[in-house]
Amino acid sequence: MSSRAALVGVGVGPGDPELLTVRAVRAVGEADRVLAPSSAIDAVGRAESIVRQACPGVRIERLVFAMGQAAGSIDDAADVVIAGLDAGQRLAFVTLGDPNIYSTFSSVAARVRELRPEAVIETVPGIMAFQELAARSSTVVLRDTERLALVTALDGPEALNSALADPDQAVVVYKGGRHLPAMAKALASAGRLDGAVVGELLGLPGERIVPVAEAAEGPAAYLATVIVPPVGRPDGERSEPQA
Secondary structure: OOOOOOEEEEEOOOOOHOOOOHHHHHHHHOOOOEEEOOOOOOOOOOOHHHHHHHHHOOEEEEEEOOOOOHHHHHHHHHHHHHHHHHOOOOEEEOOEEEEOOOOHHEEEEHHHHHHHHOOOOOEEOOOHHHHHHHHHHHOOOOOOOOOOEEEEEOOOEEEHHHHOOOEEEEEEEOOOOOOOOOHHHHHHOOOOOOOEEEEEEOOOOEEEEEEEHOOOOOOOOOOOEEEOOOOOOOOHHHHOOOO
């Protein structure tokens, strides 16, 4: 395997191409091939769309991750990567947010590592959706000794229960858009609805940033993000999201 050969997971942020870091742009430019996940070979994925805007003219190859066929899709993607590595290529795998947090890249990288233990695998960090949502909604996520729980509600709002129990803990929820009404009820029951904010399609057409209480009647997009600030702050120090 060539000394140049490497798989590089590149975080491209939540949606706005202006949030692509200088390091990420350089990683894309230095790659022999740029790979992007997609739901179909003829569908432009979100990561691809971001990179096309930030790096005009770059050639992007799509890796299809079919719904309900996760294992097979990961194996297929790993085969593409390994073929490139064996040919001495530097491959950039672009992914929404950060490649080490709830990313398809980590699954592909793990499979590549199984098949090619000597493979060089690197990552370029990306800005996460909750950071953009905090900035856009003027929400202070953490201060002093407060803690943060990052959870996914992909399997349902029950994932929130233990995280909400600690009033000094901020909670960030990913991939729970379709459960937004149920999550709003859980927040209200825990006394955590006030101050909670939701953002969907950040940096993309149809973007919405509102208090959870104003969006609780219907579901949100799959990649919606919710921030629940701590409630244990002294009076006057609790952040109030400005949607």
